[in-house]
Amino acid sequence: MSKNITVNISGLKKRYSPNAPLAVDGVNITCFEGEIVGLLGHNGAGKSTTLKCLLGMLPFDEGRISVCGFDIEDNPVEAKSNFGFVTDNHSVFVKMTGIEYLMFMADVYRVPTELRKQRVEFLNGIFKLGDKINNIISSYSHGMKQKICMMGSLIHSPKVWILDEPMVGLDPMTARAVLEFMKSYAAEGNTILFSSHNINSVQKLCDRAIIIKGGRQVADIDIPSLLKQNPDADLEDFYFNK
Amino acid sequence: MNKIDTKLLGVLLRKQLNETFSFKKRGKKPDVFGIVLQAFLAVAIAAVFLVFFFSFAKMYLGLSVRGVTDPYQRQYELMTVFYCVLLIALIVSAVSNINSAIFKSDDIKILSALPINSQTLFASKLATIYIKQLVYTFFAVLAVNVTPAIILQQSAWYFVFSAISVFLIPLVSIAVASLFALPYHYVRAFVHTHFIAGFIIITIVTVAAILLYAALLDALRQILVGNELKFFFSNAVMDSIAAFVAAAYPVNFIINLLFARDIVLSAIVIALLIAAAFIVAMFIIKKLFTRALQNKISANAVFKQKTKKSFKKKSVFSALVAKEFNNVLRTPSYAFSYFSVAVAMPLMVYFCMSIGLAMLKTLVFSDASFELALFLTAIFGVLTNTFCSTNISRDGEVFYSVKAMPVYGKKVLSAKVVFCFVVTAFSNLASAIVLFATSLLSLPQAFFVCLVGLLLGFAQICFATKKDFMRPCFSSEEDGVIRESSNTLSVILVIGLVVASVMGAALVYISLVTNFGSAYKSPIWSYLISGGLALVLALLSYLYLIYKLDKRYADFNGGF
Numbered sequence: 115m116s117k118n119i120t121v122n123i124s125g126l127k128k129r130y131s132p133n134a135p136l137a138v139d140g141v142n143i144t145c146f147e148g149e150i151v152g153l154l155g156h157n158g159a160g161k162s163t164t165l166k167c168l169l170g171m172l173p174f175d176e177g178r179i180s181v182c183g184f185d186i187e188d189n190p191v192e193a194k195s196n197f198g199f200v201t202d203n204h205s206v207f208v209k210m211t212g213i214e215y216l217m218f219m220a221d222v223y224r225v226p227t228e229l230r231k232q233r234v235e236f237l238n239g240i241f242k243l244g245d246k247i248n249n250i251i252s253s254y255s256h257g258m259k260q261k262i263c264m265m266g267s268l269i270h271s272p273k274v275w276i277l278d279e280p281m282v283g284l285d286p287m288t289a290r291a292v293l294e295f296m297k298s299y300a301a302e303g304n305t306i307l308f309s310s311h312n313i314n315s316v317q318k319l320c321d322r323a324i325i326i327k328g329g330r331q332v333a334d335i336d337i338p339s340l341l342k343q344n345p346d347a348d349l350e351d352f353y354f355n356k
Numbered sequence: 357m358n359k360i361d362t363k364l365l366g367v368l369l370r371k372q373l374n375e376t377f378s379f380k381k382r383g384k385k386p387d388v389f390g391i392v393l394q395a396f397l398a399v400a401i402a403a404v405f406l407v408f409f410f411s412f413a414k415m416y417l418g419l420s421v422r423g424v425t426d427p428y429q430r431q432y433e434l435m436t437v438f439y440c441v442l443l444i445a446l447i448v449s450a451v452s453n454i455n456s457a458i459f460k461s462d463d464i465k466i467l468s469a470l471p472i473n474s475q476t477l478f479a480s481k482l483a484t485i486y487i488k489q490l491v492y493t494f495f496a497v498l499a500v501n502v503t504p505a506i507i508l509q510q511s512a513w514y515f516v517f518s519a520i521s522v523f524l525i526p527l528v529s530i531a532v533a534s535l536f537a538l539p540y541h542y543v544r545a546f547v548h549t550h551f552i553a554g555f556i557i558i559t560i561v562t563v564a565a566i567l568l569y570a571a572l573l574d575a576l577r578q579i580l581v582g583n584e585l586k587f588f589f590s591n592a593v594m595d596s597i598a599a600f601v602a603a604a605y606p607v608n609f610i611i612n613l614l615f616a617r618d619i620v621l622s623a624i625v626i627a628l629l630i631a632a633a634f635i636v637a638m639f640i641i642k643k644l645f646t647r648a649l650q651n652k653i654s655a656n657a658v659f660k661q662k663t664k665k666s667f668k669k670k671s672v673f674s675a676l677v678a679k680e681f682n683n684v685l686r687t688p689s690y691a692f693s694y695f696s697v698a699v700a701m702p703l704m705v706y707f708c709m710s711i712g713l714a715m716l717k718t719l720v721f722s723d724a725s726f727e728l729a730l731f732l733t734a735i736f737g738v739l740t741n742t743f744c745s746t747n748i749s750r751d752g753e754v755f756y757s758v759k760a761m762p763v764y765g766k767k768v769l770s771a772k773v774v775f776c777f778v779v780t781a782f783s784n785l786a787s788a789i790v791l792f793a794t795s796l797l798s799l800p801q802a803f804f805v806c807l808v809g810l811l812l813g814f815a816q817i818c819f820a821t822k823k824d825f826m827r828p829c830f831s832s833e834e835d836g837v838i839r840e841s842s843n844t845l846s847v848i849l850v851i852g853l854v855v856a857s858v859m860g861a862a863l864v865y866i867s868l869v870t871n872f873g874s875a876y877k878s879p880i881w882s883y884l885i886s887g888g889l890a891l892v893l894a895l896l897s898y899l900y901l902i903y904k905l906d907k908r909y910a911d912f913n914g915g916f
Contacts, residue, residue, distance in 0.1 A: 166756075169760040170910065171757075171759050171760050173910060190910060194763075201760075205754045206754065207683065209683045217667065218675050218679055220667075220669070221675035222675060222762065223761075224672070225669070226669065227668055230669075
């Protein structure tokens with residue numbers, strides 16, 4: 115049975131000002147249900163810009179973006195209802211407590227009252243904020259802010275989970291727990307799309323890796339196929355040769 | 357002990373002064389509109405102050421106590437009180453500046469890792485604060501010390517020491533302020549982590565400030581309306597002033613120097629005081645500095661007040677409005693400016709109404725209370741309703757996160773408008789109630805004034821919100837609090853003041869012409885002009901707010 119497309123980016127072009135070079139130049143990404151896709155690229159390659167366009171944070175010049183069949187420009191609210199996101203700078207309402215932030219996100223994503231407590235306890239079990247969830251976010255460390263952002267992005271069990279550099283700032287225990295959670299979350303039929311510098315974690319975790327260089331998409335690698343052809347294949351070699 | 361490196365001190369001072377006065381280096385366009393407006397307002401305030409102070413000084417210097425008129429003793433008292441007020445104001449500002457320089461400035465963490473000894477770093481921070489205070493002191497002393505000299509003849513020494521005091525007062529202020537820097541830091545940290553307690557403290561400070569302001573306005577009203585203030589200074593009050601002046605240490609040593617009394621003793625006491633305070637100051641600041649770097653107290657502050665856990669579902673709109681309240685209630689500076697609006701406007705309208713009506717009755721023998729109330733409500737509505745000018749900028753980068761949430765732009769901005777309108781509605785309602793309760797307006801008039809105020813307030817909020825949305829200026833501070841904004845504030849102030857002045861002046865003029873020589877009655881024109889204009893402005897501003905809003909929201913990419 116063929117899997118449904120959850121994220122579809124076609125011919126995406128974005129420049130930050132009329133005379134600036136293209137920050138994203140014709141990127142095409144298609145993600146399917148149950149898939150984990152990693153975006154790889156060096157600093158300034160266009161990964162974050164691509165994700166920000168996908169999230170509706172930034173306007174773009176050309177191309178189409180849809181999430182679960184909803185166009186981000188024509189049906190922004192419907193498209194956004196289907197994903198949860200974590201930004202690279204952990205932008206969060208720092209004057210709220212962790213629990214207030216989660217309830218705010220639950221209100222915005224219209225999570226029913228009866229599910230909230232259960233969701234919070236489940237997510238706190240994974241991200242292990244413990245009682246700190248009642249503290250104001252401005253008192254959180256970098257890693258704790260990362261955790262509360264992830265919890266907020268999952269409060270409505272989105273079909274698509276989009277993360278920009280999710281592992282930065284996480285302690286090794288949590289990073290491992292997050293990787294395990296990502297696998298199980300995708301196994302439930304959800305899509306995960308994330309950007310990373312960490313080639314090894316992308317190789318271990320992802321079904322596909324998309325390499326972006328200078329705003330252009332230079333490779334779309336099916337990792338299981340790559341490893342099937344050559345069990346000793348190294349994504350890092352692939353990355354540096356591209 | 358490390359010595360201050362004068363070469364490095366020069367480098368650091370140049371850097372700090374550049375940061376303070378250069379717009380280009382901060383990558384922002386100078387707000388020319390705002391600068392001109394600020395300069396204009398500063399000149400206007402200075403001019404009004406000088407007129408009032410001159411009248412007051414003339415009256416005060418001529419006062420007789422138990423039948424004896426001694427203008428030079430009165431001047432001694434006046435100067436003592438002025439230098440006390442100036443010193444207290446400078447100390448309060450210096451306490452805050454020292455804390456900001458040590459705990460909040462971005463550069464201290466970088467500079468402390470560079471090969472610069474701590475003494476040089478402290479000296480550069482203190483020198484920058486000193487230079488700023490020098491500028492304020494210069495203008496204050498120039499205005500206040502010269503005014504009595506116009507009324508009474510002064511010695512050459514008076515002018516020489518007035519000039520010296522410009523340099524001396526900030527020195528005393530910084531020395532004393534550094535003694536309070538540490539306690540202030542703890543109070544601040546407490547307020548930042550105990551929101552309920554913080555809110556109570558802010559409310560008390562706001563009420564105290566407003567009461568002081570009201571007392572000042574009342575005194576001004578008495579000066580303007582008649583000679584009532586003269587009777588306030590009875591023998592008993594003058595005895596209290598004399599007792600205060602005699603005990604006003606160490607200011608009276610400075611005043612002794614100003615009036616060439618006990619010069620040697622006063623000079624020695626002042627010199628010793630400054631030296632002692634500076635030794636203690638350097639010790640305390642060094643301790644503070646070490647603490648700031650080692651513990652990063654402010655960065656790791658933990659919110660102690662646990663909130664009630666509620667999993668109850670709210671509508672998206674309610675959640676957005678609640679988010680705005682959260683942000684403001686838990687940021688002391690925002691809470692102060694948001695809630696002071698509610699208290700300041702009714703007081704300002706009431707006192708200015710009393711003054712204005714008295715003047716109209718005295719000068720043109722006419723009453724135009726309804727029109728004057730509309731005029732003042734419009735003017736003070738514009739002046740106090742300024743919190744909306746940072747409706748988008750306050751969010752900072754989080755605005756982009758909200759953009760990625762499944763909410764239409766109209767809803768996001770409407771929540772901000774509603775949030776600001778709550779306090780505007782409260783202040784207009786309170787103003788109308790005060791005017792009705794003090795019999796300055798009838799009930800229908802008060803209701804109509806409130807309605808016009810609400811419409812104008814709504815217009816201002818819609819316009820300011822869209823303007824800030826079109827050109828936001830996100831905070832670059834570590835705590836995310838806005839300390840410099842785009843030109844939205846200046847633009848809404850200028851437009852608002854022009855509209856309010858034109859409308860108010862037209863209403864008062866029409867009323868005076870209509871009622872000249874007859875019993876007062878509100879002309880129908882007053883209702884039509886004010887109501888019609890307010891309604892049109894509210895509609896136009898609302899249309900401006902929602903015009904292509906969802907498209908512009910999707911295309912939004914500003915703020916940096």
